[in-house]
Amino acid sequence: MAVQAFPASAVTNRLARNRLSWGTLGGYVVALAAPLTVVGAGLTNGWAVTGLTSIPIAYLAVALILWWFAVGYVALGRRIPNAGALYVTIAAGIGRIAAVAAGLVAVVSYAAMEAGLLGGFGVAGGRQIAELFGPNISPWWVAIAALVVITVLGVLKVNLAGRMLAVALVAEILAILVFDVIEIAHPHGSVSLAALNPLELFGGGGTALVGMVIALTGLVGFEDSYNYSEEAKKGAPWIAVYGALAFTAAIYALSAWAMTVAAGPGNVVAGAGKYADQYLFHLVSPYVPSWSLRIAQILLCTSLLAAAIGFSNTGARYFFALGRDRVLPGVFGRTWSRTAAPAGGAVAQSVLVLGIIVVMVSQGADPETALFFGGTVFAGYGVLLLMTLCCIAALVYFARKRRAENLWQARIAPVLGFLGLAVIAAVTTINFGTLVGIPNGSFWARALPAGIGAVAVLGIVWGLLRRATNRTAYGRIGQGGRHLTAGPAAVPEPSPAATSEAVVLGGDG
Numbered sequence: 001m002a003v004q005a006f007p008a009s010a011v012t013n014r015l016a017r018n019r020l021s022w023g024t025l026g027g028y029v030v031a032l033a034a035p036l037t038v039v040g041a042g043l044t045n046g047w048a049v050t051g052l053t054s055i056p057i058a059y060l061a062v063a064l065i066l067w068w069f070a071v072g073y074v075a076l077g078r079r080i081p082n083a084g085a086l087y088v089t090i091a092a093g094i095g096r097i098a099a100v101a102a103g104l105v106a107v108v109s110y111a112a113m114e115a116g117l118l119g120g121f122g123v124a125g126g127r128q129i130a131e132l133f134g135p136n137i138s139p140w141w142v143a144i145a146a147l148v149v150i151t152v153l154g155v156l157k158v159n160l161a162g163r164m165l166a167v168a169l170v171a172e173i174l175a176i177l178v179f180d181v182i183e184i185a186h187p188h189g190s191v192s193l194a195a196l197n198p199l200e201l202f203g204g205g206g207t208a209l210v211g212m213v214i215a216l217t218g219l220v221g222f223e224d225s226y227n228y229s230e231e232a233k234k235g236a237p238w239i240a241v242y243g244a245l246a247f248t249a250a251i252y253a254l255s256a257w258a259m260t261v262a263a264g265p266g267n268v269v270a271g272a273g274k275y276a277d278q279y280l281f282h283l284v285s286p287y288v289p290s291w292s293l294r295i296a297q298i299l300l301c302t303s304l305l306a307a308a309i310g311f312s313n314t315g316a317r318y319f320f321a322l323g324r325d326r327v328l329p330g331v332f333g334r335t336w337s338r339t340a341a342p343a344g345g346a347v348a349q350s351v352l353v354l355g356i357i358v359v360m361v362s363q364g365a366d367p368e369t370a371l372f373f374g375g376t377v378f379a380g381y382g383v384l385l386l387m388t389l390c391c392i393a394a395l396v397y398f399a400r401k402r403r404a405e406n407l408w409q410a411r412i413a414p415v416l417g418f419l420g421l422a423v424i425a426a427v428t429t430i431n432f433g434t435l436v437g438i439p440n441g442s443f444w445a446r447a448l449p450a451g452i453g454a455v456a457v458l459g460i461v462w463g464l465l466r467r468a469t470n471r472t473a474y475g476r477i478g479q480g481g482r483h484l485t486a487g488p489a490a491v492p493e494p495s496p497a498a499t500s501e502a503v504v505l506g507g508d509g
Helices: 022-032 035-050 055-077 085-093 096-133 139-154 158-185 198-202 206-219 222-228 236-263 268-287 290-324 343-362 367-400 407-430 432-436 443-469 471-476
Strands: none
Touching: 022 158, 022 222, 022 236, 022 290, 035 055, 035 096, 035 158, 035 206, 035 236, 035 268, 035 290, 055 085, 055 198, 055 206, 055 222, 055 236, 055 367, 055 407, 085 096, 085 222, 085 290, 085 367, 096 139, 096 290, 096 343, 096 367, 096 443, 139 290, 139 343, 139 367, 158 236, 158 268, 158 290, 198 206, 206 236, 206 367, 206 407, 206 432, 222 236, 222 290, 236 268, 268 290, 290 343, 343 367, 367 407, 367 432, 367 443, 407 432, 432 443, 443 471
16 A cells, blocks of 8 residues: 655654754653652652651662663663654564554553643642632633643644743742752751661562552653654753653652651651641741742642643654554644644644543543542553563563673663562552552452553554554554655555564564
8 A cells, every 4th residue: 555645835754853952851851750749749649648758768769660671761762763762662672563552552641641730730720820810710621721722832842842841840849949958957856867768668568569659650751751862962862861760769759858857757647648738838838938838839830730741742742653653543643844843643632631631521520639640640550561561672672682782781671670660560550549549449440450451452453453454554663754754755665674573673562
């Protein structure tokens, strides 16, 4: 089947080259982690759910596991830059059919993450609008208004959104560090290092592992650096991966420890249960003017919005990568010629997110508990499973390319990463209900993680159908657009050699 290229006058199939420096990209992916949201809500949830004071160590332990994952991921990503990083990594190591499943899981996961963040923004933003200006606006309308803004940004230049995220990020990081200093300067009794004792974490058994799951959800986003590898300057993605992971893990561990100092290690768990997402502001309120707390609450809103923008752009690039490779309709694999942004993917991402929000509204769901907590945990679970598969992909890929990388990159780090992530994935599956605030044995506690499995099965079936019915389209999977041109000329049929797994991949999956 002959394939026609996209009209060059309106769209192209290439993203803008050399648009993002390592600093811009690093700030971009740190903003995805929503630092003030994690410090203000994620840390508190960790104490409330686990009852352990050693949450600071949980962040450092999870960062170590993610570093092991990143070693193989980065080594492979340098060889196959692509807008759908997790998807193409799995394609390169495990095969095309697994890649189709991974791509669909990524699309659903990042849409759920954006929807969840918009749910949180709707609640926090609506509260600020009511307190500052008077009218009570439904959180759902606030979330939808934000989605419209995000969609517009999605079709503009990515460095424009990057600059907006950078401003928000600098402001919230400064707020976090100021609060950390205040908390350490005003200890409950004396400055205690008890929360930094690793023996408590690793002596907590299954409860400690749940704490590590919560820590992982706060660190998700650093892996997205390689989704911008086609648009970034040389070397920027791998610097951003390691830099974002190290920075976020350090600031979360520092902030968690500072909160235990201010509350007292013996009081922090009870305080987290009592004050929930207002705990951070409660601890510093006696020592700062009220206007500064108001600014911090506004920054919490911008933190949520900035993260939603970032995950929207990531989701758009997965749509773009899958559309360009014809896993999804080709319209998603087009960029707007004026900005070289993945306009089709951005619109598709927003439509999917809007669909999630509409379903939640129709079911009378709570935007904070059901969408914010449930949506982000669901999304984090999907990304966690993809990261675990990426460790296997790196092992298989470098086993075929024996001369490619050293032993640490090709074997040791991917094995350690796989073992660590597999344990966390198992704990997440077992304790999914606890993580979203519902009974573990309930229907939704089983149905939500099963939903990721259902999407993966759908992807496997679709991949098998592509292989059986359209070998040309099947041969494109995971190639990252190398078969396409940026102009109006027709694209020739790939040769049998070009469609073989030897181009990039290793097996049929």
